[in-house]
Amino acid sequence: MAVKHKPKLAVWKFASCDGCQLSLLDCEEELLAVAGAVDIANFPEATRAVVRGPYDLSLVEGSITTPRDAERIHQVRRASKYLVTIGACATAGGIQALRNFKEVKEFISIVYATPGYIEALNKSTPISDQVFVDFELQGCPINKYQLLEVISAYLNRRKPNTPPYSVCLECKRRATVCVMVAHGTPCLGPVTQAGCGAICPSYNRGCYGCFGPKETPNTAALAKRCARIGMSDPDLVRAFRTYNSYSEPFRRESIAHEQK
Amino acid sequence: MSMPMFSLTECFILSQKSFPRLFEVLQAKGYQVIGPTVRDGAVVYEQLSSVDELPCGWQDDQGGGTYRLKRRADNALFGYGVGPHSWKKLLHLPAYCLWSAQTENGKLQIAPGDGPAPKLAFLGVRSCELHALAIQDKVFLRGKYVDPAYRQRRENALIVAVNCAQPSGTCFCVSMNTGPKASFSFDLALTEVIESGQHFFLVETGSPQGAELLGQITEQKATQKDKDAAARVVANAAAHMGRTMESAGIKDLLYRNYDHPRWEDVAARCLSCANCTMVCPTCFCTTVEDATDLAGKQASRWRKWDSCFTMDFSFIHGSSVRASTKSRYRQWMTHKLATWFDQFGTSGCVGCGRCISWCPVGIDITEEARVIRQNDGITLTKEQVHENQKP
Known part of the structure; x- marks a missing residue:
C-alpha cells in the first residue's frame, strides 16, 4: 500500500560536495515522478521555498566536521520521522575524514591566514556517530537509481533493494572479465559494496571502493593478494584511504599497512 | 588411459577451409551463433557473426586466481581452455523479469515477464559444460517444479560441442569423469585436428537435427586414420589435466x-x-x-x-x-x-x-x-x- 498523504521530503547538507543531493536533480526523467510522489519541503539546491517541519523523509548528505553541525544534526533528527544518510560523507565521514589520520590543527595553521576564525572538529565523522539513522545509502556519489529505489521502497513500505554484497556479483552478472584475474590489476571490488553497477572494471580499471565496505569484508586477504601482484604498503594505504577511509574495515586495513 | 572411441556413429570431416559453412547453415536456419571470442584479455562466450571472431591461435595460462591469454604456435580455433563465462548465462539468465503488474483505473493488470526465448546455437561447448548443462537440466526441468523460462531457452538451443585439445592449468574433468571427450547431449561434436600439415575437424552427430545440419555442410566421411588422429587429440588432453581431485568417497x-x-x-x-x-x-x-x-x-x-x-x-x-x-x-x-x-x-x-x-x-x-x-x-x-x- 502506498502512503496515503503526500510525504514531506527534506534534503540536508553537512560537510560534503553536494554531489549526492544533486543525484536527485540528476534523476531528470524520474524527477517529475518524485515531485509527484513527495512534497519537496526543504531542498535548497532545487528551490528556495521551504515548508516547515516535521518531515516524513529526510535525506542527509555530508559528515559532521564542526561543533555547529554536531548540534544541527540533532535538530534535523528531531524534525525527521525517517532519516536516510546519502553518500560516503554521511555514512563514513567522506574524503575529508582523511584528516582523522592526522592532526587537524596543523593543517589549519598552514592553510588559513587567521586560524583563530576556524572552528573545526578534530575528526570528520558519519551521521550515525551523532544520531540514530534509519537507513544508510553508500556511494561516492550515490547511484541515482539506488536513491530512487530507497524513496520508492519508503513510499511503498518495503525494504529497499540495495544489496550489501560485493561489486563482483555485479561484474559477473554483466559478464565483465575480472580485471584482477585476467589482467593483474588490483581491484577493491571483492571488499566493496555493490550499487554502482560495477562501472570501473567494465572499463578495465580496478574498483576504487567508492561504495565503501561490503558486508563481512576480508580486506586483509585482498590486501595480501594485491601485494603479491605488485602493490606496495604505501599503495595499499592510499587504496584504502579514499572516500571511505574512516569506515571501520578500510580504516583498520590502511593503518595495518601504514605501520609496516 | 584407454583411447577415446570415435566409431559408434558415422564420423565426417569438415576441412578448416569449409568451416565457415557451419556458420552459414546455422544462420540460414535462424540461429544466433553464440561462441568463443577474445574480449578484454579472455575467451568469452558472445554472439558471433562470422568465423573470423573465433579465438584463432589463442590459448590460455590458468592457475589459482590468474588467467592470461597467449599466442599458440598454430591456428587452432578452439585451442583454449574454458574461460570466465559459462553457458548458464544464456539459459539461466543473470537477471530475469518474472512478471510485471500495473494498475490502471483501479484495475490490476498482470503481464508476463521477459519475452520469448531466442533460437541460440552454442558453438564450442566442452564436455565438462555438457555435464554442467545436464546438471542444471536436473535442477530446472526434473521433478515437480519445472522452470518455464529455462525450459524454453534450453529446448531452443542447438549444441555444437568441441572436444578439448588443450586443457587449462585448473582443469580436472578427468577426476570428475566429465571429460575431456563429449559423450552425450550434443547435436554435433567436433574434434579439431592439427597435425602433419593438416587442419580439419572430425564431426560426430548426436541428434537427428545435428545429422540434418551436417548433411548441408559436408559429405566427406572420416577414415579410420582420421578417427585415430582425433582420438589422439582427446587422449593428449586427458593426459594433461592441470589439477586432480580424488573424488571417490x-x-x-x-x-x-x-x-x-x-x-x-x-x-x-x-x-x-x-x-x-x-x-x-x-x-x-x-x-x-x-x-x-x-x-x-x-x-x-x-x-x-x-x-x-x-x-x-x-x-x-x-x-x-x-x-x-x-x-x-x-x-x-x-x-x-x-x-x-x-x-x-x-x-x-x-x-x-x-x-x-x-x-x-x-x-x-x-x-x-x-x-x-x-x-x-x-x-x-x-x-x-x-x-x-x-x-
Missing part, C-alpha cells in the same frame, strides 16, 4: 569433517565475494527482488543470480544462519561435492576449474579437498577453538 569425507580445522584456514583467505559461485556452471541460486515505481502503479518481480556467500542468502527472520565466512565456504564446497549427491544424484562439480582461476585470491577446491583428506577426522581441541575465537 568425497561425500562421506566431507560429511565426517564438518569441524575440520581447514575450514577456519580457508575462511581466513576467502573474500566471500561470490565469484566462485558466479562462474560455476552448475550454481543455480537466485534471489527475487521486487521493483516498484514512485507512484505505486507499476511493479515488477526480478529473479537475479545470488550466492550462498552473501549474508542475505541465509537470512531467516532476524539474522543470517551462516554469518561466518567459514560456514559459507563450507556450505558451498559441501554442497558441490557432497549434499548435491543426496539432492540431485550427481556431483555438483564438473571439474571445469573456473572457481579456481576466477577466485581473486586463488582458493583451490582441489587443494582444500586434498588437505581435508590428508587430515581426515581431525578436529580442533577446545584450546584451539578458544584460541581461534580470540580477536
Whole structure:
C-alpha cells in the first residue's frame, strides 16, 4: 500500500560536495515522478521555498566536521520521522575524514591566514556517530537509481533493494572479465559494496571502493593478494584511504599497512 | 588411459577451409551463433557473426586466481581452455523479469515477464559444460517444479560441442569423469585436428537435427586414420589435466569433517565475494527482488543470480544462519561435492576449474579437498577453538 498523504521530503547538507543531493536533480526523467510522489519541503539546491517541519523523509548528505553541525544534526533528527544518510560523507565521514589520520590543527595553521576564525572538529565523522539513522545509502556519489529505489521502497513500505554484497556479483552478472584475474590489476571490488553497477572494471580499471565496505569484508586477504601482484604498503594505504577511509574495515586495513 | 572411441556413429570431416559453412547453415536456419571470442584479455562466450571472431591461435595460462591469454604456435580455433563465462548465462539468465503488474483505473493488470526465448546455437561447448548443462537440466526441468523460462531457452538451443585439445592449468574433468571427450547431449561434436600439415575437424552427430545440419555442410566421411588422429587429440588432453581431485568417497569425507580445522584456514583467505559461485556452471541460486515505481502503479518481480556467500542468502527472520565466512565456504564446497549427491544424484562439480582461476585470491577446491583428506577426522581441541575465537 502506498502512503496515503503526500510525504514531506527534506534534503540536508553537512560537510560534503553536494554531489549526492544533486543525484536527485540528476534523476531528470524520474524527477517529475518524485515531485509527484513527495512534497519537496526543504531542498535548497532545487528551490528556495521551504515548508516547515516535521518531515516524513529526510535525506542527509555530508559528515559532521564542526561543533555547529554536531548540534544541527540533532535538530534535523528531531524534525525527521525517517532519516536516510546519502553518500560516503554521511555514512563514513567522506574524503575529508582523511584528516582523522592526522592532526587537524596543523593543517589549519598552514592553510588559513587567521586560524583563530576556524572552528573545526578534530575528526570528520558519519551521521550515525551523532544520531540514530534509519537507513544508510553508500556511494561516492550515490547511484541515482539506488536513491530512487530507497524513496520508492519508503513510499511503498518495503525494504529497499540495495544489496550489501560485493561489486563482483555485479561484474559477473554483466559478464565483465575480472580485471584482477585476467589482467593483474588490483581491484577493491571483492571488499566493496555493490550499487554502482560495477562501472570501473567494465572499463578495465580496478574498483576504487567508492561504495565503501561490503558486508563481512576480508580486506586483509585482498590486501595480501594485491601485494603479491605488485602493490606496495604505501599503495595499499592510499587504496584504502579514499572516500571511505574512516569506515571501520578500510580504516583498520590502511593503518595495518601504514605501520609496516 | 584407454583411447577415446570415435566409431559408434558415422564420423565426417569438415576441412578448416569449409568451416565457415557451419556458420552459414546455422544462420540460414535462424540461429544466433553464440561462441568463443577474445574480449578484454579472455575467451568469452558472445554472439558471433562470422568465423573470423573465433579465438584463432589463442590459448590460455590458468592457475589459482590468474588467467592470461597467449599466442599458440598454430591456428587452432578452439585451442583454449574454458574461460570466465559459462553457458548458464544464456539459459539461466543473470537477471530475469518474472512478471510485471500495473494498475490502471483501479484495475490490476498482470503481464508476463521477459519475452520469448531466442533460437541460440552454442558453438564450442566442452564436455565438462555438457555435464554442467545436464546438471542444471536436473535442477530446472526434473521433478515437480519445472522452470518455464529455462525450459524454453534450453529446448531452443542447438549444441555444437568441441572436444578439448588443450586443457587449462585448473582443469580436472578427468577426476570428475566429465571429460575431456563429449559423450552425450550434443547435436554435433567436433574434434579439431592439427597435425602433419593438416587442419580439419572430425564431426560426430548426436541428434537427428545435428545429422540434418551436417548433411548441408559436408559429405566427406572420416577414415579410420582420421578417427585415430582425433582420438589422439582427446587422449593428449586427458593426459594433461592441470589439477586432480580424488573424488571417490568425497561425500562421506566431507560429511565426517564438518569441524575440520581447514575450514577456519580457508575462511581466513576467502573474500566471500561470490565469484566462485558466479562462474560455476552448475550454481543455480537466485534471489527475487521486487521493483516498484514512485507512484505505486507499476511493479515488477526480478529473479537475479545470488550466492550462498552473501549474508542475505541465509537470512531467516532476524539474522543470517551462516554469518561466518567459514560456514559459507563450507556450505558451498559441501554442497558441490557432497549434499548435491543426496539432492540431485550427481556431483555438483564438473571439474571445469573456473572457481579456481576466477577466485581473486586463488582458493583451490582441489587443494582444500586434498588437505581435508590428508587430515581426515581431525578436529580442533577446545584450546584451539578458544584460541581461534580470540580477536
